[in-house]
Amino acid sequence: MDFNLSPEEEAFRQEFVPWLEGVIAEKGKIPTFKDAEALDERVAWYREMQKKLFDAGYAGITWPKEYGGRGGTLIESFILDEEIQKRAAVENFNGIGFGMAGGVILAFGTDEQKDRYIPAMLNGSEIWCQGFSEPNAGSDLAALSTRAVKDGDDYVINGQKVWTSMAQMADQCILVVRTDPDVPKHKGLSFFIIDMKTPGIDVRPLVQITGDAEFNEVYFDDMRVPRTQMLGEEGDGWKISIATLMFERYAVSQYGSFRRSIDGLFELAKNVTRNGRPAIEDPVIRQKLGQFHIEVEILKHNTMRSRSKLLKGEVPGPEGSIEKLYWSEMNKAMQEFAMELEGPYHQLMSGSKWALQDGMYQFAFLRSRGNTIEAGTSEIQKNIIGERVLGLPKDAARAAVKK
Amino acid sequence: MDFNLSPEEEAFRQEFVPWLEGVIAEKGKIPTFKDAEALDERVAWYREMQKKLFDAGYAGITWPKEYGGRGGTLIESFILDEEIQKRAAVENFNGIGFGMAGGVILAFGTDEQKDRYIPAMLNGSEIWCQGFSEPNAGSDLAALSTRAVKDGDDYVINGQKVWTSMAQMADQCILVVRTDPDVPKHKGLSFFIIDMKTPGIDVRPLVQITGDAEFNEVYFDDMRVPRTQMLGEEGDGWKISIATLMFERYAVSQYGSFRRSIDGLFELAKNVTRNGRPAIEDPVIRQKLGQFHIEVEILKHNTMRSRSKLLKGEVPGPEGSIEKLYWSEMNKAMQEFAMELEGPYHQLMSGSKWALQDGMYQFAFLRSRGNTIEAGTSEIQKNIIGERVLGLPKDAARAAVKK
Amino acid sequence: MVDTAFTEEQDMLKRSARNFVENECPPEYVREMWENDEGITQEVWNKMAELGWMGLLVPEEYDGIGMSFQDLAVVFEEMGRVPMPGPFFSSVVLGGETIRLAGTEEQKKAVLPGIAMGETRATLALMECDPLLSPAGIESVKAEPAADGYAINGIKLFVPDAHTADYIICAARTDEGADPAKGISLFLVDSKTSGLSIELLKTMDGGRKQCEVNFENVAVPESALMGQKGEAWPIISKVADIANAALCMEMVGGMEKSLELTVDYAKTRIAFDQPIGSYQAIKHMCADMMLITESAKSVAYYAAWAVSEDTPDAPEAVSMAKAYCSDTYRKATGDCIQIMGGIGFTWEHDAHLYFKRARCNEHLFGDAAFHKDRLVTMKTSA
């Protein structure tokens, strides 16, 4: 075992950090979450920053050089994520692109598709969204009913997707639809790449409990898409979707942002009181600070362990579910603790002059309740771990569906 | 709402307490759990004490007078249990009798059966055990395979039961066996009352993680039992067993013993240290003491609420599962806290001169791990609450079994 | 006989409250009130007044009905099912009860009839910038002798519905001594007094409005003093107990409703061809929710009874209830969102109303951790 960064990895960090700090200094004020109305501005900064990263050779660290990536390692990628997140230097508005679309296009796409989409993803010019869930198919992806009917060289798509994040500003979409209603449920699906400006798409925002409209409903009304926009073959939709979710669960490492979160809680604990004394001196608070500090560090060690394995040639498997389950449940508990720590102040939202940290933790607390639902609920992740990692049998109902 | 005891209930307590304290004073030293080798002595004291209760009119508080009971209320019964348990005045070695056998005999027995068994249960002369679980039928009672074959006016029983507590000293046993292997699983069962001295019974103790042998395996080898020992009709075994479990979950209220347990932990917290100061001053310990104090008191209030409903004529239903689930999970957590509170001393078992409280909490801690397994695991209780109280559908596998 | 059931009168009151909240305060109304600075329409307020709820605790000599807290408690339980927005809690409990317990005869005569009729609203300004529910928490807001009375200075935070109250009862320090429990006084302040500025806070639970109340040389007459100068802490403590008992009833109502929403959804939502409630992960979460809901009811009912009867163990009962209801309401409403999945995470669904109310109620008058610690103090000093 060697947990030290290699000289090369250390050199990467030493090279990247000054570059990053230079970019931040140049930008001056970085738009943050609290400027909820300034979403456009935040997205614009994402595009600008991504372009800078791309030009400097820091985009798509692990992706092939021929498509504009760096051809680097997962550890370098981890370092980059950590340094960006520690500084809250930019929000990742293209999580779907980097976490899902990019991976499957590289894995299943034609050369034309790779050429067309990967560089545009890396240089910040195209943001992606995904259309998987439907109102009656959440965890049960095989049950989805949006239809694509072949018509000459095109497919005509009708139906509705839901929980499509970023749809309102995305350029491209990965979409799973039913192309054959006459075969067993999971066999009749196909996977498309859709230009979000295609006629027949209607995006309607869904306000969530934070008050933001991060998610959307997306309606398809006779939307026409050429056959060349299909990823893989007709009927491959299930296989590619599952692979996509595997990629997603291995997506951007979030250690840096959780580190930032728990460091912030340590600071907060020094500045708020508990029974008339600084909270940091309260043994109950200390137990919880200690616990979350540990959990965040373990997230790093878990990530390093799984990346270290991937470096040795293993491919992303169901183990990604462990990481997703881990951080989503951890974050939920940690943000709940933030509320406890703030005491009555926890009720004050961003915009209140009395709000601590301008309501950052309130937003994070409310948003965290979605973590254990989106991208596969915790219950689904536990099924995957139980069945695909531990080899436990499927339950009778789901076993029957499969037949 | 009125949470005050009525004048009659208060009078009952005022009358019972001096009587009880008189009995304790007369007895002098009451044999306790720590004399594990003195099990005989402890059981003898139970029989003696039960006889005293019977003679004084305090046995079977809620049971009919005609069979030796008091014909009193569930609240009086609660008071009696509480006062006995607070003083650890006697261990209830006939929990199966009072909690299971008595209830079903009164509900399903013939007059002869009631006459024969109820008074002998109440006066301490007969202790009961139960033969429900089998090695391959734990939670799934319908799967049991011990066979009773009709032979003239008798049945001949062969098979094996397990987790039979008190079998080594019980006089009578309630036994569920399969009388018809050719009908759906839960329809072929019948319910018997067995004299434990019947030839063909072999009791083998099972040592549990406490080191005690509270449970047994019971083997039946061509054991013969007359038809008159059947409770209900042939094929009623499932129905009566389910009713038995309902009674069990409403059995003796345990508030008094948990009250004793948590009061003991408050005392302990004053006497042990945590980071060099009395543990009672440690905020982390205080949070937990507060929590368990609350949970124990809620057990009382829950019990009072459900008994108050029963007093109004409702019959024991699946709500008993809530009580069982509640106290078993609570006790597990509370005893785990006791270990934390004792610090390194928690490792010292009864018999060590350094053991705190002579190892009482160690025994209770280990024993508590059985609480969420015996008499229906917590998982089974949650199924019952989910399905029978909340009306949620059965899972596909169990729904299929029922068909 | 011990009887943990409601009386027939209470059952009637409960049914009438259920009807009212279901008909007059449907979810759409509640959502509207979140966006409405007052938190209630005059129409709904007037209807509640007509039902007599605001006078339930006000003695008959002040034009109230003079019933017991238990009776009001069942109304709070039903309000929790909505969960009810608006200043009912603040005016009736914080305002009304403080005046009833601490007010001079003159003050009672002046204000209680209006509260009972719904014509007057009052609230209690307790917490300060360093929020602490103990005598030491009344520290930065001071009332000093001035011409014909007192001058009050300082900032109160998290004051429920101060912006719509006619009277703000202010807990202020009038004496600094070694014992912080001495030297705290209550003042009945007309909210239009000059020097008083009130600002609505932007809070997570939009249904329960809270304010910053800033006292800048607020001059009040001698007659504004409530009861004995410097002796207010025991009364504040008692009002906090009553308030917590009411909040707990509201919480168990909310838990009950959250459980219903969850179970209904689990019975009808299909995944993998089965209702999700047939899967143990969901079923067992529902069972746990049922268990904690029933347990929360047991302890909240007991606390309501103890407060109502003013039993010696009432403070203990309240701390037990507040700690347990806080922990469990938080958990139940969180699990409700989890089981609902995406839909439960939307603003349009009701789940978050309860989830946020759980947070708000916990932190009014001491959170779970505070009350567990207080309980141990009471139990070990007894």
Add this chain to the structure above:
Amino acid sequence: MVDTAFTEEQDMLKRSARNFVENECPPEYVREMWENDEGITQEVWNKMAELGWMGLLVPEEYDGIGMSFQDLAVVFEEMGRVPMPGPFFSSVVLGGETIRLAGTEEQKKAVLPGIAMGETRATLALMECDPLLSPAGIESVKAEPAADGYAINGIKLFVPDAHTADYIICAARTDEGADPAKGISLFLVDSKTSGLSIELLKTMDGGRKQCEVNFENVAVPESALMGQKGEAWPIISKVADIANAALCMEMVGGMEKSLELTVDYAKTRIAFDQPIGSYQAIKHMCADMMLITESAKSVAYYAAWAVSEDTPDAPEAVSMAKAYCSDTYRKATGDCIQIMGGIGFTWEHDAHLYFKRARCNEHLFGDAAFHKDRLVTMKTSA
């Protein structure tokens, strides 16, 4: 490159340890050793000695192999899978490492070769009747100057394997000053010294023997003092870190084995016509167990590496690992019993061996709560 995998040599060592514990220490043997006062047979001890494990950390100049703690760590992980009874931990880590770090050249020469060969056993007597892993905890056992050396008096508790040790290293107070961290000294005491009485304690985990060690005017020569008089605390603290890192490796081994036992059972045990592992209640418990087991491994491996490399963050890494492994080993072994049901509750089944070891290991050298608090202290004072 960051490489979290074991080296080839470590993998070999791990396989050899796996073979050894599976073949030489099957559950029947472990159970026998619970009843055996020594906790190990001479035969098994000798075989372990032959494998060279006892000398892994002993420098070559004292007849050891001089490898790193990481290498020993993989052996501990495998031992945890049994879980291993006997004095290996106490002699190799507590005895050997304390002598290596604190001993004089003379002491090292005298004792380390024997430890490395398995011919000598040693242990560390640290905790007192008021057990506290901090300088203030070394308080009642005192060493005072006497003819040609010191006289030690007082009682040490929870001393692992003192009853079979040849040497007992005693942490005693030699000076009472304002700073409790000063004035603590270590003494290398021959266990046959007169005045020393040792009594085996009756403990929950029968595999890890612990003793009371009573010093009554135990006279030791000046040469028994280890290192600088009064300066022992930093070394004790370091030994505690190493000991905890070893215990954590043992715990993750035990968790891994508990998970295997549980999953195997869940695949084969039938209820309602299906393997119980097909039901979500069981399946999800197993999934959680997997998650915490993998996480515990991550942090235990990191701590082992940090201790091995003596990195500046080693104490932090150890506190993280000890806190997390303690909480999770407790939970995993408890859930193992729950999933096994009745059979897991019997003495005959292995589940309780792990369940009890979890308890024992947690409380040696500071429990989870202690280490979380220590971690916050380290993090905020950094």
